[in-house]
Amino acid sequence: MANPPNMNDRVFAMLHARTTGLATGDAIAEPLIATSVYHLPNASDPTRVYGRIDNATVQAVETRIGVLEDAPTLLFPSGMATYGALTMALLKAGDTVLLLSDGYFAARAMYDSILADFDIKTRLVAARDTTDAPLDGIKMVLIETPSNPTLDLVDIAALAVRCRAAGCILVVDNTVCTPVLQQPLDLGADVVISSDTKAMSGHSDVLMGHISSRDSGMMKRVQNVRNLMGAIPGPFEAWLLLRGLETLELRLSRMCANADAIVPVLRDHSAVKDLHYPASNSAQMAHPGFLIGVTFADTAAAGRFIDGASPMIPATSFGGLHTSADRRARWGDDVEDGFLRLSLGCEPEAQIVDAIKRGLAAV
Ligand SMILES: *Cc1c(COP(=O)(O)O)cnc(C)c1O
Numbered sequence: 001m002a003n004p005p006n007m008n009d010r011v012f013a014m015l016h017a018r019t020t021g022l023a024t025g026d027a028i029a030e031p032l033i034a035t036s037v038y039h040l041p042n043a044s045d046p047t048r049v050y051g052r053i054d055n056a057t058v059q060a061v062e063t064r065i066g067v068l069e070d071a072p073t074l075l076f077p078s079g080m081a082t083y084g085a086l087t088m089a090l091l092k093a094g095d096t097v098l099l100l101s102d103g104y105f106a107a108r109a110m111y112d113s114i115l116a117d118f119d120i121k122t123r124l125v126a127a128r129d130t131t132d133a134p135l136d137g138i139k140m141v142l143i144e145t146p147s148n149p150t151l152d153l154v155d156i157a158a159l160a161v162r163c164r165a166a167g168c169i170l171v172v173d174n175t176v177c178t179p180v181l182q183q184p185l186d187l188g189a190d191v192v193i194s195s196d197t198k199a200m201s202g203h204s205d206v207l208m209g210h211i212s213s214r215d216s217g218m219m220k221r222v223q224n225v226r227n228l229m230g231a232i233p234g235p236f237e238a239w240l241l242l243r244g245l246e247t248l249e250l251r252l253s254r255m256c257a258n259a260d261a262i263v264p265v266l267r268d269h270s271a272v273k274d275l276h277y278p279a280s281n282s283a284q285m286a287h288p289g290f291l292i293g294v295t296f297a298d299t300a301a302a303g304r305f306i307d308g309a310s311p312m313i314p315a316t317s318f319g320g321l322h323t324s325a326d327r328r329a330r331w332g333d334d335v336e337d338g339f340l341r342l343s344l345g346c347e348p349e350a351q352i353v354d355a356i357k358r359g360l361a362a363v
Contacts, residue, residue, distance in 0.1 A: 007180060007286065011249045014067040018060065032239045033057045053227050057235035061242045062210070065200075068179040068248075069192060069212035072219050074226060075241075077233040079175060079195020079209040080106055085231055086193060086211060087111075089221035090169060093119035095139035101126050102147045104173065105332060127152040130159055135166035144173040145182075145284075149328045149341040151276045151293050156284055160188025169218075175199075176318075180249050181256075181286045190215055199290070199319030201244035202251050208233060208241045251321070251346055255290035258323070258344040261353050266294050271305075271363035273297060273338065291318060296338035301363050302327050305340065308362025309355045318343030323352050 018030055036051035048054055058075055066073040076082045083106075091097065099108055101124040111122045125133040127147035131154075135141065141163055145154040156172060163170040172184035175195040184192050194200060196208035213219050226232055244251075259277075266272050276293030278285065296302045306314050306325050315324040316331065323345040329337045344352070 007183070010068050010070065011180065014064050015246060017064055017067055030057065030060050030239065030242055032235055034235050052230055052232055055232070055235050055238075057242075058233060058238045061238045061245070064242060064245060065179075065196075065210050066212065069183075069185060071185050071192070071212040071214045072216070073210050073212040074219065074222055075196075075233050075238055076209040076211065076226070076231050077237065078207040079104075079173075079193070079197055080110065081231045082193040082195075082209040082211050083107055083110055085222055085225045085229070086171065086191065087115060087120065088229065089225045090191075090218060091120055091139060094121075096121040096123055096137055098123050098125060098133065098135070098138045098141045098168075100124070100130075100143055100147055102150055102152065102334065103127070103142075103144045104148050104175075107142065107173075127154050130154045135162060135168055138166065138168045140169045140171060142171045142173065144176065146176055146278050146289065146291070148176060149276075149291075149293055149326075149333055149335060149339070151278055151289075151291060153278055153282055153284075156182075156184050156187040156189055163190075164188070176289060176291060177285060178248060178252065180252055181289060182284055185212065185214060187284055191218060196241050196245075197319075198317065199252065199255070200248060201241045202248065202319060202321065203240075203244050204317070204320040204322070206237050206240040206244075208237060252287075252290070254346045255319075255344045256287045258347070258349055258352050259288070259290045259292060261349050262342070262344060262356050263292060265353060265356055265360070266292065269360045271296060271301065271360055273336075290344040292342045292344070293335075294340050294342060295336050296340070296363060299327065299329070299337045302338045302340050304362045305359040307359075309359025312352075312355050312359065321346045323347060323355070 033056045038048045040046050062073045062075050099122050143154050160170050170189045171191045172189040174192050175198050178199050191213040193211050267275050274295035278288040280288050313322050313324045316326045324343045325340045328335050
């Protein structure tokens with residue numbers, strides 16, 4: 001994994017955002033401050049008023065992520081909470097959103113089953129067709145790249161130029177890459193949203209999400225929505241995210257190295273019908289990532305692979321320490337029955353290669 005030089009600078013600054021400026025005897029680790037109320041003497045000008053507006057631990061984590069994104073950042077209690085807040089902040093009745101037909105399924109479900117009743121409309125396009133998708137009448141374009149689960153790429157910089165010309169907002173869900181592998185804001189996107197439940201936290205023990213943007217007007221609206229609709233995470237969950245975040249770059253380098261080792265093993269095996277893995281020459285990603293899509297003949301063959309590759313875990317979600325496999329047709333994704341999304345974890349490489357080979361032999 002070859003990080004762009006500016007990303008190594010940001011990772012370094014993120015790790016040391018607290019340690020520079022400490023007084024003798026201060027804690028190196030971020031304190032966990034659990035409080036809903038603050039001491040507010042009369043006639044003072046309080047920096048903090050109430051826990052729904054802000055919390056020192058939550059704010060510290062926002063500062064750290066903000067260093068990686070190089071942008072003001074707000075935390076939310078899940079990835080989907082960022083979708084909801086962003087919609088409330090930036091759209092109104094009558095607006096149309098361009099969504100990926102092969103993006104995260106809950107995003108489409110949220111617009112279909114909830115926001116349609118508020119007269120917010122959607123138009124769908126496959127990730128691979130975004131380059132030419134008409135943007136007339138679109139208020140916001142909401143993409144993921146690589147798309148999920150088939151891992152097709154969208155050229156963010158090219159789409160950003162088209163969105164600017166068409167006067168629409170470009171939002172990138174950067175969950176799969178995290179800012180360490182891809183920086184949509186540097187490529188021209190207006191807003192980044194992320195489910196930090198995945199690789200950002202990385203330990204499969206917390207739900208979280210964030211919104212980042214260099215547009216202060218948009219962030220003000222997002223902050224207002226969070227204040228008034230109440231979607232601020234608790235400090236303990238934010239603190240758990242920070243614990244994972246501090247090793248994000250380290251974990252990703254192992255996860256990506258494991259993917260590098262596994263891709264040729266799968267590519268050369270006769271039981272594999274099809275392999276989905278982003279091209280390694282994509283200029284916008286520091287590395288093609290730790291997710292691999294692999295198609296076996298049918299549901300039963302995919303099941304034999306998962307069982308044979310034990311202790312690789314069968315689980316939905318991705319980005320954790322443990323290598324996992326998820327048969328996406330089970331959840332209604334528009335993929336073949338034998339399609340698995342593999343998420344490479346942080347295990348030592350030789351052992352995970354052996355597990356995958358055992359799985360292939362069992363197919
Ligand atoms: C998981 C995921 C989400 C939703 O995040 P939650 O934290 O589960 O609410 C959104 N987008 C992508 C790409 C995801 O993988």
